[in-house]
Amino acid sequence: MANIGIVGLGIMGLPMAKNLLAAGHTVTGHDRSQAAVDKLVGFGGTAAGSIADTVAGADIFITMVPDSPQVQDIVYSEGGLLESASAGLIYVDMSSIRPDVSMDVAKSCREKGIRPLDAPVSGGEPGAVAGTLSIMVGGEQADFDEVLPVLSVMGRTIVRVGPSGSGQTVKAANQLMVAVNIEALAEALLLLEAYGVDMAAAVTVLGGGLAGSAVLEQKAQKMLNREFAPGFRIDLHHKDMGIVTAAAREAGVVIPLGAVAAQLVAALRSQGDGGLDHSALLRGVERLSGRYGEK
């Protein structure tokens, strides 16, 4: 069993920490929200008052925070990871952040003898609660192998995809594909509705061929019902599309559909739908088409 420190006890981090505790690990946690820390203590964890206190005594240090600046703050700030950690610590950043930031962080960690892994997840809150996340890991194979038993408590599909930053790149690619596939489905569904097609029959036949997808299976019926409770919020997908476009710019890869999808997600957020599920991209197509509120 490992001594694990974790910073970030939000809707993802807290259930992940709970699963680690349930598996018998020792978990010390820190969060800006005292209520979140209190919940961790309720599950059997230990409260830490600072990043340094979270790192102290840990074999594995995990972060699960919203975005790149929060990770940079945890790593670089006074009393942060680089100042606090002993050589040999494994640092697993499970946040979804920019691949280039992730690579910079990894480099800084290695200079201090800290062993970095970027390990963003997909599967959302349900996956975090059930311990069935997909985890895309970048970093050294030996460090991955060492931490795999701990990651296995939180996830089901856990794959090392390359050197540091690779996990973040794969997560970015994942979010590009998901946003584009949802928008394609939204455009297709509104077109079909406009022509008075039998939507249930259409979804069946579309799902049986090359247009079939996990997005179609999981989102089509809710979109037809205009049920947009999250799930995965537009606000978060907007953040991720920022990562996607930045990563593509950094690499000089041109992503026409990714870029348009990023704008459509941004539009939905600007229109006040940031708190809805990303399948609410259908509302954006409705507004563009003068059909908003018809269903």
Next chain:
Amino acid sequence: MANIGIVGLGIMGLPMAKNLLAAGHTVTGHDRSQAAVDKLVGFGGTAAGSIADTVAGADIFITMVPDSPQVQDIVYSEGGLLESASAGLIYVDMSSIRPDVSMDVAKSCREKGIRPLDAPVSGGEPGAVAGTLSIMVGGEQADFDEVLPVLSVMGRTIVRVGPSGSGQTVKAANQLMVAVNIEALAEALLLLEAYGVDMAAAVTVLGGGLAGSAVLEQKAQKMLNREFAPGFRIDLHHKDMGIVTAAAREAGVVIPLGAVAAQLVAALRSQGDGGLDHSALLRGVERLSGRYGEK
């Protein structure tokens, strides 16, 4: 067993006719290519020298031609379907054409007592040969029910999706989603390659989550290998994206990603790749990104 007339004995129509003959139906066929008609005769069919001759004596008349103008020519020309058919004939247009044209054709047919069904297919040449096509049918339920045993010889998933034109609309939606999903995959793969990610591992983890799709399953490995033998040709998808954009314009539905995907398919065709599989959209992303020919 039915007397079936068929016009259009190309790479789709000929194997479909062959399957109808093998199931015991009588098939009379016509095509601009005498070689195609000769092949039909070789399979046990009967040659017809004109549309009128193909319609004469048929219970069911099928067309399987490239595009809307060919269907309009067969229906409206001198000696065409409207002039030749007796009341009660079932006309099944299995071509992929514009939904609005399909609705016009259906209206004209009904005025003559002809019973129209639009029944475009997906599954390509392999599906036509194996008799496993997906068939999306628009038209009257009673006519659909009557012709279903014949359609079942050619397809596996056969669904009535609404009134006349609905089959074409669903096919258009299908082609929109397929083009967009392929382009999204192409953008994602090039991004991942640019970052030096382990591509096999990445495809595995992407396929296990919300980014999973039939396109990913069927096309990713070939795209990574730069194998672009068709399959489904860019030229045909270009034609279909014309139908998609026209159908969306007609209905007043705005399709931002569909429209961009149509342009990217058009670009690939202009760049000389019209004869390649639609997964060659990856080459377009490579060219845009200055990475063409690297792999």
